[in-house]
Amino acid sequence: xxxxxxFYKFISEEQRERPFSGGKLTGLLLEVISACKKIAFLxxxxxxxGQAVGAAETENVQGEQQKKLDILSNELFIESTQWCGYLxxxxxxxxxxxxxxPDIYPRGKYLITFDPLDGSSNIDINVSVGTIFSILxxxxxxxxxxxxxxxxxxxxxxxxxxxxYGTSTMLVLTTGNGVNGFTLDPGTGDFFLTMPDIKLPKETxxxxxxxxxxxxxxxxxxxxxxxxxAGVEGPLEKNYNMRWVASMVADVHRLLCRGGIFxxxxxxxxxxxxxxxxxxxxxxxxxxxxxxxxxxxxASTGRERIMEIRPNALHQRVPVIMGSxxxxxxxxxxxxxxTPIAVAG
Ligand code: AHG
Ligand code: MN
Ligand code: MN
Numbered sequence: 001x002x003x004x005x006x007f008y009k010f011i012s013e014e015q016r017e018r019p020f021s022g023g024k025l026t027g028l029l030l031e032v033i034s035a036c037k038k039i040a041f042l043x044x045x046x047x048x049x050g051q052a053v054g055a056a057e058t059e060n061v062q063g064e065q066q067k068k069l070d071i072l073s074n075e076l077f078i079e080s081t082q083w084c085g086y087l088x089x090x091x092x093x094x095x096x097x098x099x100x101x102p103d104i105y106p107r108g109k110y111l112i113t114f115d116p117l118d119g120s121s122n123i124d125i126n127v128s129v130g131t132i133f134s135i136l137x138x139x140x141x142x143x144x145x146x147x148x149x150x151x152x153x154x155x156x157x158x159x160x161x162x163x164x165y166g167t168s169t170m171l172v173l174t175t176g177n178g179v180n181g182f183t184l185d186p187g188t189g190d191f192f193l194t195m196p197d198i199k200l201p202k203e204t205x206x207x208x209x210x211x212x213x214x215x216x217x218x219x220x221x222x223x224x225x226x227x228x229x230a231g232v233e234g235p236l237e238k239n240y241n242m243r244w245v246a247s248m249v250a251d252v253h254r255l256l257c258r259g260g261i262f263x264x265x266x267x268x269x270x271x272x273x274x275x276x277x278x279x280x281x282x283x284x285x286x287x288x289x290x291x292x293x294x295x296x297x298x299a300s301t302g303r304e305r306i307m308e309i310r311p312n313a314l315h316q317r318v319p320v321i322m323g324s325x326x327x328x329x330x331x332x333x334x335x336x337x338x339t340p341i342a343v344a345g
Contacts, residue, residue, distance in 0.1 A: 004192035007033065007171065007182045014175065025159060025175065028086040028110055028135065033171065035080035036131050036163035037189065039073045039116065043129055043165045061096040062280075062315055069123055070094055073116035073131065086110055088138040089145035091314055093283055098314060100144040107143065110158070111136045111150055113283040118162075119247020128166040130249025134287035135159040147314050150282060154307030160287035162249045172198070172256065174294040179256065200297040201259035204324040206241045208251045209263040216267035218341055220302060220334035221321075248279065252288050252322070256295055261323035261331070265302060266341055270317070274345035277301070277319040281311055285318050298328040302335040 008030070015026045042049060049069075056066045074094040081087055082101050086108035091098040093115045101107045114133040122129055135158045139149050161173035169184035171191050181195030207228050214222060228240035243260070245251050251262050264279050279285050289299030289306040299306045299322035309318060321331050 004194060007191035007193070010180065010182075010193050014177070024086045024108060024110070025135070027084060028081070028108070028112075029159070029161075029173075031081045031084045031086075032077075032112070032133060032161075033163075033191065035077045036169075036171065037184065038076045038080065039131055040163065040165050040169045040184065042069065042072060042076070043117070043123065044169075046126060060094050062093075066094065067117070067120045067123055070117050070120050077114055077116050077131070081112065084108070087112060088142070089149070090114065091147070091150045091282065092116060093280060093315070098145060098147050098150055100146070109138050111138055111145055113150060113287075115280070115283045118249045118284070119245070122245070122247050127247065128164060128245060128250040129247050130162050130164045130253075132162045132249060132284055132287050133160065134283060134290070150314060151311040153310055154281075154286035154289055157286060157290050157307075160290040162252070162287065162291070164249050164253050166250060166253070170194075170253070172253065172291060174291050176290075176294065179291055179295045181256070195256075198256050198295045200256060200292065200295045200324050202296070202324055203326045204259035204261060205238050206243060206254075206258070206260035207263070207327070208243050208245075208254070208260060208323075209265070210244055210246070211242065213267050213269065216269040217265055218267070218302070218335075218338070220331065220338055221263065221265045223334050224331045248284060248288065252292070255292070255297070255323045259324045261321070261327040263322075263331070264320045266319035268341055271341045271343045274343060275317045276343050277317040279317060279320045281306070281309060281316045281318045282314060285320050288320075289322060292322045296325070297323050298325050298332075300328060300332050302332055303340065 011026050056068045058066045083105045085106040088107045089100045089111050091113045119129040136152050159175045164170045171182045179198040182191035183194040184191050227234050227236045231239040285306050292299045301319040
């Protein structure tokens with residue numbers, strides 16, 4: 001592994017250029033990574049994890065069936081990070097409300113939001129899953145954060161990342177200075193820089209969407225996908241390829257590797273339930289948007305830049321259209337002058 005830079009060396013050198021942060025972000029990231037390694041081990045055990053695999057008897061606050069691994073990953077993430085002294089609080093897909101770091105531990109200046117296990121419907125079938133996280137600063141004058149302190153625009157993120165538990169385990173991270181990818185060496189337990197300065201190609205011929213919902217989409221998204229399906233004979237004059245893993249982490253990772261457009265758009269089925277999308281702003285859409293933008297891509301709801309949305313709830317859902325600039329700009333332009341579907345309730 002000596003030809004690769006270790007994560008610790010990489011992040012320490014990056015922090016040296018930002019002495020004002022005093023190594024606190026490095027300290028926090030090392031604990032986040034230790035949580036991810038434990039989750040990687042757990043998911044990697046597959047069926048051997050016995051009771052850990054399968055459905056729990058519970059639903060999360062969003063009415064979704066939880067898997068035991070969702071809950072275990074959430075607990076692992078909390079246990080691995082809450083004591084470190086750099087965090088003031090955390091919010092997760094699997095917790096109704098945010099959690100302030102308990103008084104027995106020192107509270108630091110960062111907040112973290114996370115999706116402990118993304119794509120958990122793929123666990124039973126041994127397909128890639130991941131963890132997504134977003135780091136924010138604790139607002140001035142706050143000691144014990146509550147839900148409202150997490151309702152910050154994505155442009156305020158200090159750091160965002162994901163860990164992909166795929167054929168290899170990969171960490172992809174931005175602190176606002178480009179995007180870098182690291183591969184876990186299972187032998188030493190260290191991550192090594194294998195994808196430095198990731199850049200998304202501006203053009204692509206690959207799209208990613210759950211096409212089974214096409215009848216529910218808004219006309220701009222229907223138009224774009226119809227044009228992709230029309231191939232070289234259609235107005236876009238090229239053949240497209242379609243991929244959908246159904247784990248956002250894996251689908252966005254593919255974008256970063258070879259370009260593409262990923263969409264979980266607004267649709268009439270979700271709007272009728274009172275949701276503006278499926279993916280959650282604070283721990284799915286915002287961190288992935290930060291990464292995609294830092295890699296030279298674009299991330300939009302179709303009508304606004306995701307990272308400029310002012311959040312109004314911890315588990316708020318938003319439409320997501322992200323990826324290579326030319327394709328995302330095209331879909332966004334198709335939304336111009338159209339009226340959004342009214343969200344119930
Ligand atoms: P989670 O497992 O954290 O709830 O997220 C699942 C998300 C996302 O990863 C994926 O892109 C999408 O749900 C898949 O949804 P469909 O099953 O509707 O395609
Ligand atoms: Mn998710
Ligand atoms: Mn999840």
